[in-house]
Amino acid sequence: MSIAELKFDVAPLPSVMWKQTRAQLLSSLRIPAFSLTTILLPIMFFAFFGLPYVHQTIGNTNITVGPYVMASFGAYAVSSAMVFNFGIGVAMARGQKMDLLQRATPLPSGVAMAATVVNAMVFALISLIALFAFASIAGGVSLPVGTWLTLTLRLLVGAVPLIGLGMAIGYAAGPNSAPAVTNLIYLPMSFASGLFIPVAQLPAIIQKVAPYLPTYHYGQIAWNAVGAPTESMESAVIWLGAWTVLFFALALRFIRLDQSRKFS
Amino acid sequence: MTTPAVELIDVRKSFGHLEALRGVSLRIEQGEVVAILGPNGAGKTTCINLMLGQRRPTAGTARLFGLSPEDRRARSRCGVMLQESGLLGQLRVRELVDLFGSYYPHPLTPEKALAMAGLEDQSRMQASKLSGGQRQRLYFALAVCGDPEAVFLDEPTVGMDVEARRAFLDVIRQFGESGKTIVLTTHYLEEADELADRIVVFDQGRVIADASPSEIKSQVAGKKISFVTDAPVPEAYLAGLGVTRVESDAGRVRMLSSTPEDVLWRLHQCGVEIRDLEVTGVNLEDAFVSLTSRQTAIGS
Numbered sequence: 117m118s119i120a121e122l123k124f125d126v127a128p129l130p131s132v133m134w135k136q137t138r139a140q141l142l143s144s145l146r147i148p149a150f151s152l153t154t155i156l157l158p159i160m161f162f163a164f165f166g167l168p169y170v171h172q173t174i175g176n177t178n179i180t181v182g183p184y185v186m187a188s189f190g191a192y193a194v195s196s197a198m199v200f201n202f203g204i205g206v207a208m209a210r211g212q213k214m215d216l217l218q219r220a221t222p223l224p225s226g227v228a229m230a231a232t233v234v235n236a237m238v239f240a241l242i243s244l245i246a247l248f249a250f251a252s253i254a255g256g257v258s259l260p261v262g263t264w265l266t267l268t269l270r271l272l273v274g275a276v277p278l279i280g281l282g283m284a285i286g287y288a289a290g291p292n293s294a295p296a297v298t299n300l301i302y303l304p305m306s307f308a309s310g311l312f313i314p315v316a317q318l319p320a321i322i323q324k325v326a327p328y329l330p331t332y333h334y335g336q337i338a339w340n341a342v343g344a345p346t347e348s349m350e351s352a353v354i355w356l357g358a359w360t361v362l363f364f365a366l367a368l369r370f371i372r373l374d375q376s377r378k379f380s
Numbered sequence: 381m382t383t384p385a386v387e388l389i390d391v392r393k394s395f396g397h398l399e400a401l402r403g404v405s406l407r408i409e410q411g412e413v414v415a416i417l418g419p420n421g422a423g424k425t426t427c428i429n430l431m432l433g434q435r436r437p438t439a440g441t442a443r444l445f446g447l448s449p450e451d452r453r454a455r456s457r458c459g460v461m462l463q464e465s466g467l468l469g470q471l472r473v474r475e476l477v478d479l480f481g482s483y484y485p486h487p488l489t490p491e492k493a494l495a496m497a498g499l500e501d502q503s504r505m506q507a508s509k510l511s512g513g514q515r516q517r518l519y520f521a522l523a524v525c526g527d528p529e530a531v532f533l534d535e536p537t538v539g540m541d542v543e544a545r546r547a548f549l550d551v552i553r554q555f556g557e558s559g560k561t562i563v564l565t566t567h568y569l570e571e572a573d574e575l576a577d578r579i580v581v582f583d584q585g586r587v588i589a590d591a592s593p594s595e596i597k598s599q600v601a602g603k604k605i606s607f608v609t610d611a612p613v614p615e616a617y618l619a620g621l622g623v624t625r626v627e628s629d630a631g632r633v634r635m636l637s638s639t640p641e642d643v644l645w646r647l648h649q650c651g652v653e654i655r656d657l658e659v660t661g662v663n664l665e666d667a668f669v670s671l672t673s674r675q676t677a678i679g680s
Contacts, residue, residue, distance in 0.1 A: 122383055122445055122446065124445075124447075124453035124454075124456070124457075125453070125456060125485040125486070126452055126453055126456045126485055127456070127482060127483055127484055127485045131482060132482055132483060135478070135479050135482040136479065136482075139468060139471060139475065139476075139479045140468065142470070142471060142475065143468040143469075143470040143471055144470075146470035146471075147470060209466070212466030212467075212469070213464050213465050213466045214465070214466040214467060214468065216434070216462055216464060216465045216466075217460070217462055217465035217466070217467070217519075217522075219434060220432050220434055220455070220458075220460040220462060220465075221455065221460065221480065221483045221526075222452050222455040222456040222483045222484060222526075223483045224452060379434060379435060379436075380435065380436055
């Protein structure tokens with residue numbers, strides 16, 4: 117008895133990756149409750165918190181409100197795309213038992229995960245472009261080309277720890293509780309990190325907590341790009357790296373638990 | 381000897397204290413159409429999950445085309461329809477079939493797979509809007525769209541109405557006639573009888589019969605005896621008469637026997653008064669029930 121007589125063949129990974137990513141994107145785009153809130157909320161917040169004061173300066177600094185608030189809500193847009201895509205998306209997929217059939221197919225689990233990352237990145241990029249367009253057209257915010265690109269790149273790359281946070285929530289929470297859990301963790305955290313109102317204008321107690329939060333340091337790399345940081349890039353990157361390790365360790369633990377329940 | 385599609389060697393599987401499979405050895409050759417039959421909780425789904433690497437055996441070995449069932453190369457030869465599973469519901473039927481096909485090295489065109497499942501008219505519908513029967517057809521299309529050599533169908537007709545079920549069985553039969561390996565679980569006997577050339581009967585985590593449908597039936601060739609009596613019938617009265625299944629409720633006793641005349645003669649000799657006697661031939665349902673149930677004492 118030998119297996120040499122059988123010819124084994126598998127589908128090429130790039131084409132599997134392409135189709136899987138396209139399918140997941142199409143599927144997310146067709147849930148307007150998800151795609152529209154991801155894209156419109158940051159614009160709305162910018163309109164409320166930034167637009168009336170774009171050309172003023174913040175407190176007694178010489179930082180202009182427009183670029184600062186735009187960077188803040190850019191950070192809000194990308195981090196919420198990550199946290200919600202993974203937190204709620206993964207929990208819902210688990211709730212609907214999509215993972216069961218997917219695992220029985222020849223689709224490698226790494227490809228499905230990578231497609232989810234690309235999906236979240238594309239959504240983040242779309243919401244950033246929409247926000248930047250609104251800020252520059254409606255608010256007259258203008259930055260050098262290099263600054264737009266730096267800001268975009270930093271926001272996308274710096275969001276990695278938030279993917280970890282989303283995954284940890286998505287594998288720990290049930291499909292019904294995931295939206296509430298995600299909001300309860302993410303909204304107060306981004307508020308306390310100064311993404312809505314600058315940290316200096318927050319209550320004293322929150323100002324003490326802020327420098328420990330991942331979204332605070334994430335905000336710093338964005339504010340740094342528009343010339344308004346209150347922390348060095350090095351320090352922000354180290355903090356983000358530490359949060360990445362912590363969140364992914366947590367996510368891995370919950371993934372293992374989930375897998376051992378279903379597939380062992 | 382060619383590589384079998386599936387090979388289970390003394391496989392055991394426990395979930396905590398529950399023993400779902402208690403030592404199962406099973407070899408399924410390429411091209412066989414096998415029905416795994418048994419009551420709920422017999423271990424059918426666990427068995428198919430082990431074949432597919434969805435779960436790992438507690439002891440023993442499972443192989444798929446000679447490889448580990450979790451090997452992507454083995455999975456690339458298999459299409460699967462699970463009992464419980466979900467899809468990206470916002471995608472259209474054709475989009476899903478195209479997506480699943482892309483997981484395999486030599487997929488069918490989506491049109492071909494949809495035609496096989498009889499879903500041509502629904503190809504532009506969103507998956508979440510399909511009816512129960514159409515949904516099962518979609519799962520079947522997803523199982524065959526990669527043009528696999530073997531398909532595994534776990535309770536494929538569950539939740540279908542009679543008409544949808546009949547049509548769907550035709551679809552599966554046609555697929556089997558093309559020389560593919562089919563492994564399906566079911567608790568519908570006519571399904572197993574109609575589709576399979578081999579029936580493996582499971583009960584309480586063990587294989588209790590493994591033969592062609594006609595052999596399974598002949599194993600319990602005999603008659604069904606049914607009568608009403610006032611007093612319980614002690615089991616000892618029927619010893620040595622080939623009585624395989626005895627049950628009684630509200631005074632009516634039913635049993636299967638290959639020698640009904642002897643049974644009636646013995647009952648008469650022992651002074652058991654019986655009324656309302658019926659002796660009929662067994663159907664596959666009775667054969668199945670007789671294989672899976674243990675003997676119980678009369679009147680107990």
